[in-house]
Amino acid sequence: MSTEAPGQRPKSLADLYISFTLLALQGFGGVLAVVQRELVEKKRWMTMEEFVEDWAVAQILPGPNVVNLSLMIGHRHFGFGGAMAALAGMLSVPLLIVLALAVVYAQFSQHPEVVSALRGMGAVTAGLIIATGLKLVPALKNNPLGRPTALLFSALCFVGIAYFRLPLAYVLFSLGAITCIIVYRKLK
Amino acid sequence: MPDTLNNVLHISMNWHDWLQLFLHYMMLSLLSIGGAISTLPDMHRYLVAQQGWLSDAQFNASVSIAQAAPGPNVLFIALMGWNVGMNAGGMWTGLLGVVVAMTGILLPSTTLTYVAASWGHANRELRSVRAFKLGMAPIVIGLLLATGWIMAASHDQASKDWPLWLMTVVCTIVVWRTRLHLLWLLAGGAALGWFGLI
Numbered sequence: 001m002s003t004e005a006p007g008q009r010p011k012s013l014a015d016l017y018i019s020f021t022l023l024a025l026q027g028f029g030g031v032l033a034v035v036q037r038e039l040v041e042k043k044r045w046m047t048m049e050e051f052v053e054d055w056a057v058a059q060i061l062p063g064p065n066v067v068n069l070s071l072m073i074g075h076r077h078f079g080f081g082g083a084m085a086a087l088a089g090m091l092s093v094p095l096l097i098v099l100a101l102a103v104v105y106a107q108f109s110q111h112p113e114v115v116s117a118l119r120g121m122g123a124v125t126a127g128l129i130i131a132t133g134l135k136l137v138p139a140l141k142n143n144p145l146g147r148p149t150a151l152l153f154s155a156l157c158f159v160g161i162a163y164f165r166l167p168l169a170y171v172l173f174s175l176g177a178i179t180c181i182i183v184y185r186k187l188k
Numbered sequence: 189m190p191d192t193l194n195n196v197l198h199i200s201m202n203w204h205d206w207l208q209l210f211l212h213y214m215m216l217s218l219l220s221i222g223g224a225i226s227t228l229p230d231m232h233r234y235l236v237a238q239q240g241w242l243s244d245a246q247f248n249a250s251v252s253i254a255q256a257a258p259g260p261n262v263l264f265i266a267l268m269g270w271n272v273g274m275n276a277g278g279m280w281t282g283l284l285g286v287v288v289a290m291t292g293i294l295l296p297s298t299t300l301t302y303v304a305a306s307w308g309h310a311n312r313e314l315r316s317v318r319a320f321k322l323g324m325a326p327i328v329i330g331l332l333l334a335t336g337w338i339m340a341a342s343h344d345q346a347s348k349d350w351p352l353w354l355m356t357v358v359c360t361i362v363v364w365r366t367r368l369h370l371l372w373l374l375a376g377g378a379a380l381g382w383f384g385l386i
Contacts, residue, residue, distance in 0.1 A: 056324035063297025064262035094259025120381025128360025130336030157330030179324030
């Protein structure tokens with residue numbers, strides 16, 4: 001898996017804007033899987049470890065995660081302008097599309113084929129998200145927690161959210177506090 | 189009651205109502221840990237039950253259209269703003285609604301993220317910053333797996349829904365192990381659904 005150093009970076013603000021527009025347009029039901037695939041595996045703008053670290057911050061802060069993540073990636077490369085270019089790329093064209101869809105949707109919403117096509121896409125999206133999680137597991141290899149402990153906490157988080165359906169904030173702040181303290185003590 | 193956007197409510201919105209809508213979204217923005225979708229129950233309470241600015245059908249359609257469309261899911265907020273505006277007049281108030289709702293939901297959280305990202309990047313060698321990012325890594329990976337799991341499990345009738353589950357498993361393996369373009373999978377899922385195969 002691609003844990004090596006990232007070789008590339010966005011060339012310009014326009015490159016950032018266009019790249020994020022294309023990422024957003026490929027993401028149905030969630031853009032994260034596309035961001036991981038394109039920016040880490042194809043464009044090599046960031047390593048898998050960097051992706052996980054940024055994703056952790058984007059996740060813990062309020063607001064749409066993928067929007068936060070885009071802003072952070074844009075900021076890392078071009079400061080304020082980069083953050084705005086990435087944000088605009090993520091939102092502007094998809095916004096126009098979703099408004100256009102809203103205008104035509106009324107005619108198709110009861111169409112049974114449309115309803116089941118959307119169900120089919122939903123099943124695919126669930127698979128994309130699970131696969132993205134699995135692909136990030138190797139990023140835990142060099143985690144100061146040690147791989148087994150890190151995996152144990154991933155599993156605890158999974159069980160808390162997926163099985164017990166605990167509120168996200170409880171799980172993030174309770175399990176996260178424990179892991180952050182352990183890592184802090186190990187880092188020196 | 190058909191789930192359609194044609195049934196507009198007729199409401200009137202003055203500048204004070206728009207301001208309230210804006211401020212409400214600003215507040216929800218700061219509470220939306222895990223994404224704007226996590227504040228959905230409160231939005232329903234406020235927009236549909238308390239203010240009567242949106243019908244139930246419009247509320248649900250806003251969420252499902254945005255999920256079917258490309259782009260971040262937060263765009264359902266834009267559609268709620270659009271529908272409130274359409275109920276209050278027409279296209280121009282609709283566009284005003286989009287701007288008010290999207291600015292409200294994004295301005296506080298993106299400002300906070302920007303400040304945090306700048307600070308975190310400038311202090312990335314600090315022990316506490318390293319510990320935070322490394323410590324959260326296993327948690328957010330577990331969270332991603334759980335998110336996908338919950339989406340798949342929302343179809344919970346084994347006898348009827350097993351083809352959907354199979355689709356999820358196949359997609360998981362294909363995305364995990366191959367480099368097949370994700371759009372092929374989405375198109376495949378849509379086609380199988382359209383023809384009633386899953």
